[in-house]
Every structure is written in C-alpha cells, then in structure tokens.
Amino acid sequence: SSAGPARLALVADGGTAWAERREAARRWLAQGGARPADVLYRDAPVGGETAFVYTNGSAAYPGMGHALTLACPSLGESVRAGHRAIGTRLRSGRGPGVLDQIWSVAELAVFHTVFSREVLGLRPDAAIGYSSGESTALVALGAWPDASGLYEATRESGLFTTELTGELRAVRRYWRQRGIGGDRWSSYLVAAPLEAVRAELAGERAVHLMAVNAPGVCVVGGESKACAAVVTRLGVDRAIELDYDMAAHAPELAEVREVWREAHRRPTVDVPGVRFYSAATGRAYRPTTERAAEALTAQGLGTIDFAATIERAWADGVRVFVEHGPRKLCTGWIKRVLGDREHVAVALDTPDDAGLRNLCLAVGELVVAGVPVRADALTARLAEAATGLPAPGPTVTVAVPPTPCLPPLERAVTVLPR
Incomplete structure (x- = not known):
C-alpha cells in the first residue's frame, strides 16, 4: 500500500522468487536481524523537494544506457522530438576524445530525464550538475533548447579538442608564460582530508584543486609530472588517475576565458x-x-565545490536526489556529504545493471521514501520489453553447395644441385 507512513518494497524476478522474497521480508519485519537482499523499507516518508543531478563526461563507459534504451525504445522518439540531434551517440557508441565523452554522457542524461518525467512521473524542483553536468542540466531540462547549436559551438571553438585537451595549446601557452615546463595534463581522484590536499598544493604553481566532491574526496589536476609528485607525497594508494585528460576548473582556462564564455552563451x-x-x-x-x-565560466576557471552545493541544496529544502547519466558517482558523494541526515539519493544507471535490477531498486527506494513515482509504469514497460519480441520472419531455405572434389596433388620433386 502507498497509504503509509511505513512502506516496504520488494524487487524480484517473479515466479517463486517473488513468494520467497515476500516471506523473507515478513520474517524480517517480525523477527528483526539483517534486512534481506532486494527488500527496501522506511518507517516514514521523506519530505522535501526533488533535485535532478547530472554527472560529467568522465563517467562515460562503453555500453552505458543500452539496456534501458532497448527496454524503452519509444522514449528515443521523445528525446529526438524535444532535443533534435540528441540520441545518436547512444545508438552508435561514443567516439574517441573528451568532447565525445561529454556528449555521450549528456545524451544518456537527456534520455534519463525523459524517462524520469514521462515514465516515472518525477518533477524536479532543482537541478544540480557536477562539472559539465551543469551544461547537461540546462539542455536536459529545456533551458537550452538548441542542443545542436551548443554541440557545434563547442566543437568549432577547439576548447574540447585542441585547446584544453589533445595538444593542450591554451594550457601550454599559460605554462610557457610562467616558466612551467611540461606538455601533458593529468587529473587524479584523491581520497584524503581536504586540509592535507590544500597543504600539499600551497606551493604548487602547476597543480590545482579542481573539485571538492565530498568529505575526504577531491580531484587535483595539472602538469603531469608535478601532479604525480603531489600524489606521491599524499600517498599513491589514496589516488586514482582519471582517464579524462582535460584541463578544467583551473586558472589555465584564463587563456580561453572569452572563447569559453561565448561557447556557453546560448539562447x-x-x-x-x-x-x-x-x-x-x-x-x-x-x-x-x-x-x-x-x-559556467566561473566554474570553468575555478574550483567547483560539489559538496558545498549539496549542503546548500539540502538547506534549501531538497531531500530527494535522483542522478541522471552513467555510473552513480554523484549519488555516492551525496550520501557521503549528508550522512545520517534525512534524504534519499538514487542513480538511474550502474555499469553492471544489464538486467535493470539496480534501476528497479532505485525506483523502490523512491517508493518507500514516499516520493510520488509511477513504479507500475516502469514494471509495465519492462514486462512489455520482455514479451513484446517481434514475430519471426519467413523461413528461408538456402541450398548448401556440395563439397568440391579437387584432383589429387602431384608429389613434389626436389632437384638438388650437383
């Protein structure tokens, strides 16, 4: 029942699994102990506003979003109707380079937004982006209706192909003017206290604090060798190098400030x-x-503080955070920021979710939190996708030619020199 206040949700494949899961949930409610897998429960609903959260291009991975797009093919038409060119990369896969990573993530996020609104019936009160996720939010929610124009502007500007990645033309100009050697940019996700990271960066000209993701989690980036030295001092076991070699959220972008601003100056x-x-x-x-x-220019040239943004959104009344786009990195950071405070944070994608079980668990979390969500619409879509296979075409018989009979090979004669 959705009458509440206490609510319980089960995720099962059907058949005997459903009865077994329901019995396990009943025993848990009566006897306590560890909560069974795929059983979701809350004593009371979570009151407050809903934020749609958008991740950045570094979250891209091969095959992202394919299971959901196959399960809900009609949503692709809604995406193309509302956003024109958006959607092609989900079908063809992302190409090489940072620009394609950013746009492939944005396109999945747009698809998720249509899914959230049209299928789940969610309505956001706020939009929160991480890095390029801020631009994605503007596109996905309709504030920037000309996605094609944005793509052309970012491609033609060279910002995401040669200036801030690839040849790093703008970055290397900035370094040369300040006597900094090097020709490669590196970024690292660092799990260390922010104070320790700031202390290591205090005397560094070529390494910067790019982002504060959550307590004890941040991103540093800069000239590759200098960056590696900082990471060594912090502890290499505390850092992961990101496969996303783009300069951002750093003073090097001052070289292209006006170009950046103009590319993001959209109708x-x-x-x-x-x-x-x-x-x-x-x-x-x-x-x-x-x-x-x-x-967007301010966040391009300086440190982004995702943790502080989440704190402010929570203070403003947001309690429900739904991540759109690949992986679920922002969801993990949000949970780390808010800790035990009342909230619910879920992601619509995880890399290992071929059967969409994790998506169903995320919707289940919203159900038990009392969020108005159409879970029945999701289950109906999945049931239709499972049973609505096209009828087989006509049988075609192809004659198999007989095995050719070749004449026996003559024995080779080897003539030795006299």
Missing part, C-alpha cells in the same frame, strides 16, 4: 518551477543567456 528559456545550482558559488540562480554563461 536560454525559463524553466518554471526549477532552480539551477552553480558549483562555482554553491547557490541557485535563474538561468538567462548571460547568467548561465557567467556561471
């Missing part, structure tokens, strides 16, 4: 009822062409 429309957060300030703003360009 903007109002999205009633939704406020957008900037990780540069940690505060919400109402997007206009100029405000959005300024917000």
